[in-house]
Each structure stands twice: as C-alpha cells, then as structure tokens.
Amino acid sequence: MKHFTLILFLCPLLTTLAQPRTDAFLTKLLATNPSAVFKEVMRHPETYRLQIIYTQIDRDKANKPSFKHYYFRVDSTEYFNPASTVKLPLALLSLEKLNRLSIPGVTKYTAMQFDSAYSKQTKEWIDTTSESGYPSIAHCIKKAFLVSENDPYSRMYEFVGQSEINRSLHAKGYLDTRITHRFVRMTADENRHTNPIRFIRSDGRLIYTQPAAFNTDPFDFRREARLGKGYYVRDSLVHEPFNFTERNKFPLEAFQQILQSVLFPESVTPNQRFNLTNDDYRLVYQYLSQYPGETNYPKYDAKQYYDSYVKFFFMDSLHHQMPTDVRVFNKVGWAYGFLTDASYVVDFKNKVEYMLTATIYVNSDGILNDDKYEYDTVGNPFLYQLGQTIYQYERSRKRLYKPDLSKFQITYEKRINDNRPTIKNVDN
Template sequence: MHPFTKLYFWLFLGVSTTGFAQPRTDSFLKNLLATNQHPVFKKVMQHPDDYRLQIIYTKIDRDKDNKPSFTNYCFRVDSTEYFNPASTVKLPLALLSLEKLNNLRNLKLTKFTAMQFDSSYSGQTKEWTDKTAQSGYPSIAHLIRKAFLVSENDPYSRMYEFVGQGEINRSLHAKGYLDTRITHRFVRMTAEENRHTNAVRFIDESGKLIYSQPAAYNQDPFDFSRTARLGKGYYVKDSLVREPFNFTERNKFPLESFQQVLQSVMFPTSVPARKRFNLTPDDYRFLHQYLSQLPGETNYPKYDASQYYDTYVKFFFMDSLHHQLPKGVRVFNKVGWAYGFLTDASYVVDFANKVEYMLTATLYTNSDGILNDDKYDYESIGHPFLYQLGQTIYQYELTRKRTHTPNLKAFVMPYETRQTDSRPLVKDVDN
C-alpha cells in the first residue's frame, strides 16, 4: 500500500470509529463549574448544547523531583462536534514552520533569517519586506511574534505558504492528530488556489540568496465525508442566504488536539514522542516567550498598547473592567475567534502563589443563527463566560492542596521592555 494511501486509510478508519463517540463529561469538573453562580455563566452552563460548549481542565501535579503529571477533566468534549478553530491553527503552523527550518539542516537558515514570498499562482500576493520587523524583512520568528502577540492573520497565511498544504496535513496526521485538517489561508481563495503555495526564498543581510523553495501543489485528498453545517442563514456580501453555513471543507482542529499541541510545547516530554515537533531548546524558549509576552512589552512590532491591552488575547483573564493579569501571573496560550466561536488553550502560571494548570475551552455565541453578519455575542456572552470559567478554575487552583510545591523557574522568561522612539504605533491589524 502506498504511504499516502495507508495514511488516509488510517485517517478514514480513525474518523469512522469516532463517529459514534459520546461527549465526555467528568463529574468532578461538572460539579466544580456548578459553584459559579454568575448569571451569564449559569445561562451557558444550563444550555451547553446550544453554545456547543467544550472544556478541558488539566490539573498538573509535581513529584518530589519536580516531574509533572497531568490529569484531564472534560465537559462535553467531543472531537466529532465541529467548531471553527479560527486563529488557534496558528499554533501548529508556527511549530511546523520551525520544524521545517530545522529539517532543512542548513546552518545559514535560522528563524531570524530574512525571507521573501513571491506570487506563483492566481490569488497569491508577494511579500518582500515588513516595516514592522527590525530587519525590515519577514522571517519565521517575526511571523510567529505577530501570530501570537495579537493574533495577526497574514503571518498564518505566510507560514501556510512556507510549509505547504500537503506537508502541513501529512505532518499533523503522522504525529497522531488524525482528525485535524488545514485547508486554507486566511484570505479569500478557492479550494484549488489554496492547494497551491508560493515560491519562497531566504536571503542574507546583503540580499544574497541562501535558499530557494519552489512553488508547491498539494495532490493529497481530504476526507470531507463528515459534513458540518451551522446556523439558519449567512450573508454573501449584502445578500442573505437562508440555509446553514457549510464548514465541511474548512479548517478543523478538535479541542483535545489543541490542548495536546500546547502541552507538547510547554512540556514536550509529557506527550508521546510522535506527537512532538522537531524543535531546538532555543525554539522552545522563543515560543514560551511569545506565547506569554504582552503586546505592550514588545518593540517589534510596536503595537498600540491601548488597543492591544495586556489581556487582549488572554480570554480566561479578559475582564471588561480590568485589562491586566493578576500580579505574578503569566498565561502561555493561543486563542481564536470567528463566526461566533471563541476558543482558548492556556497554560497558566502564578509565580507568586506557585500555581500551574492548563485550561482549554470553546463555545459558540451566535443567538440570531446568522453567520457573516458581524453580529455575534462575543461581548455579552462569550468573553464574560470565558472570564468566569477562567476565574472558577484559577480560584480553585489557588486553594488546591499539593503534595509538592512546583518549581516554576523554567517558565520565567526574559521579556522585553518597550523602548521610546518615534516609530508609529501598529494599530487595527487584521486578526
């Protein structure tokens, strides 16, 4: 059997055997969540099916040698129930980009090397410079910064073009993330255009070519046998189409896979070897820094800290009144929001109180059932719920007794200090 055929045989088998799976709910987490009496939180918890709510709380305990162990508690977790992953897929794309660089085994290529994107097929665009980068050029490192700090969209599309659609999906499936698929950029393109990816080149400081990657085309098939349709209508420009929106061929990233990918970044030896990415110690330090660094601490890009406040992409701590994290807390996470879905996977560290845990959740907030109308319930339902969820778990963790106090010094990062200069602030990015 051809390797690709074998891969998709097992992918099909994995999908077919999970098609009848029941959502997993653990009584411990259900009872813990029931202690929160906030009106918005109770409303969602009383109708979790309507909100397509899924939650994974990961309790972390250390032994006497500081080795962590992980216990997952779930609420309505079901890999067969579709949610739109939105920007959460930027996390695996960042890891695959670093992994591809490492696999090239070219000492002149690093995540900081300048790169340029050509236009090689219809719908594609060039990107030869980047004014927000200190070097003036795109690089894998700078794309990751922008994708993590405020969740910019263009960096994701560029990493998609560097890795290539076929390689993205083959790599994720080979690592065991079988029910995950990445089919498109975050720009409007046809399915055929998304199968084509740009020619890319890396250059040195003098502009001399170091490495050239030709344009690519993905010939591998996708399994779209499980349909995903949501809502009662959607807009195409100014016209309302009165039928469910079809997500069947869109990106898919189940919540369990999302949690596992983040865990593989924060605690690589805690997941099976095949689920890890080929990253260097410096890659891990870089990822840890920019998963947790705040926009206002960052010099390149120089984001407007009033617009991109500390908790802008920290949903479990995004209080409508206070936009700052509790003193001593850092959140290593990735979020996504689109089509009424809000999703976050976080590793939370409270250095002051010696607390650590993971929390991953998604919910759907679209009471009118119409998509693409920009009328979602993010502010009235989504963000308040996720904040209350985050507080419920955080407050529990503050009081939870541990046999061994964790040593968290491995996650103390060398964050930047914002410099004062005349460069304009970066505002209103597409995310």
C-alpha cells in the same frame, strides 16, 4: 502514499466512535460560579456548543509533572470553527521544517521573501514591522501569537505547504485535524497551491529557494459540518446553513494536547513531539506569554492591544491588566461566533499551574457573517468567569509538592520609547 490514504480513510471511522465526555467533578466545580451569564450558558451548553478541558498538574519530589484531565461535553465530532487557534501548530511545524531542512544560513531569523506563482497569491518582500525590515519565521510567530495577526499564519502555511501540514499532524496522532486554507479569500484549488519563497542574506544575496508547490493528497469531507440558519455573502442573505465541511478543523482535545506537547514535551510520546531546538522552545514560550505592550517589533499600540487582549480567561471587561505574578502561555481564536482558548496558567507567587481549554459559540440569531455575535455580552464574560472559577480553585487546591516553575520564568522585552508610530487595527 497508500499508508497516508489509509489514515485519511480511517480518520472519520475512529472519531465517530467518540462520545461526548463529561466528568462529574468538573460539572460540580462549575456549578459554584454565581454569575448570571455563566449560569445561563451552563443551563444550555448544547445551544452554546460548549466544550471544556481542565487539566490539573501535580509534581513529584523530583518536580516531574503528572496531568489529570477533566472534561465537559468534549466531543471531536461536534464541529467548532478553530479560527486563529491553528496558528499554534503552524508555528511549530514551521520551526520543525527549518530544523529538518538544516540549510546553513537558514534559520527562523533569516530574512524571507514570498513571491507569487498562481491565482490570488500575493508577494511579500519586505516587512516594515520587523527590526530587519524583512519577514522571517520568528517574526511571523511573534505577530501570530502576540495579537493573533492573520497574514503571518498564511505565510507559514505557504512555507510548510498544505500537504506537509496535514501529513505531519496526522503522523503525530492528530488524525481528525485538517488545515485546508489560508486566512484570505481563496478557492480550494488556490489553497492547494503555495508560493515560491526565497531566504536571503542581509545584503540581499540568495541563500535558498523553495519552489512553488501543489498538494495532491485528498481530504475526507464525508462528515458534513453545517451551522446556523443563514449567512451573508456580501450584502445578500442566503437562507440555508453555513457549510464548514471543507474548512479547517482542530478538535479541542488536539488543541490542548499540542499546547501540552510543546510546554511539556516529556509528557507525550516521542512521535507526538515537535522537533524543536532549545532556542525554538525559548522563542515559543516567550511569545505565547509576552504582552503586546512589552514588544518593540512590532510596536503594537499598548492601549488597544492591552495585556489581556488575547488572554480570554483573564480578559475582564473593566480591567485589562493581568494579575501580578501570573503569566498565561496560550493561543486563542475567534470567528463566526466561536471563541476558543487553550491556556497554561502559571502563578509564580502562589506556586500554581494548570491548563484550561474551552470553546463557546455565541450566535443567537443563527445568522453567520452578519457581525452580530454576542462576544462582548456572553462569550467573553463566560470565558472570564470560567477562568476565574478554575484559577481561584487552583489557588486553594492542596499540593503534596510545590512546583519549581523556573522553566517558565522568561526575560521579557521592555518597550523602548522611540519615535515610531504604534500599530493599530491589524487584521486578526
């Protein structure tokens, strides 16, 4: 406990030394985009709290990758709301915890039942969107990745536990990251309490019970994060900045590094890796890149949840199809006027691969919780133009050795035409 408290104390001291990083190369490359919306954002990056990381990947003759990161205004001390991006580390930590428990019969596919033992906790004993009819960690990950559903995140939060989430991320070197809450309205105290959980056999027999838990570890909230000039609480406007100080925090570079660590575990130090099996990696890769319309369980409506639905760098407002031979392994988040995406892009035909991570804030009136954010007119068009700028540059960039990308060629599902209704309007 003493060592953990020291880490929490040092965390703000380490990050306050950071300065915004901007590379001339990336700035020059971005200046080539002629889009009016893109140019407007680039003229006022502070207003849009814009941060970008572009990662070039080059292979040697043995196909070993090396990574070169370019930054634009990257600063871990400039807060952005991570929204659903935190579903990525929660999925990885859930798999890691299962492997650490190593209980016979308890896997990511094992049926789970969530009970309640404290204020605002809810039960979940069945899941009609899964093939088994029950929740499981694998099914939570599918729903969290495919269309970014919120409930699976909260269930993984309850399985891992608030204390273990933060201790594990800090131990892997992500000191300025904090996960403090579910995606339901709860107090700080209620979020410290997590549900009792059962793992059961297909016939209902009990395999393992995880008791309710309470996190006693402190958080360091000395660095305040307040945004905007007002916010709504139901129908009432509060005329003061919205306080994010105790909300989730997931700096952009940590987000990029975690995605890189799971796609290229050999590229990071052993202590930064998540303890995953080969089958865990296979599942994560599949659902980071599979389309909702390819998936049978859950059976999402393919028109509403189109191929590029959670692929911000390829989400053209006119066409929702992804380019042929391109797959994007990514996680996005959007809330409070923030749009964020960390992506690994693979073009199998042209032998192109790179990473792109960015966040933008689009809230011109400065009022939060009013649902008047410029997602459609500024945020999404900007991220699409950013994605196309980097993608087209990568297609023309010369490489000494063409990459062997077979590791990322996944066998995806094919939608079965059955009589089940499609799923629309999920909470995400």
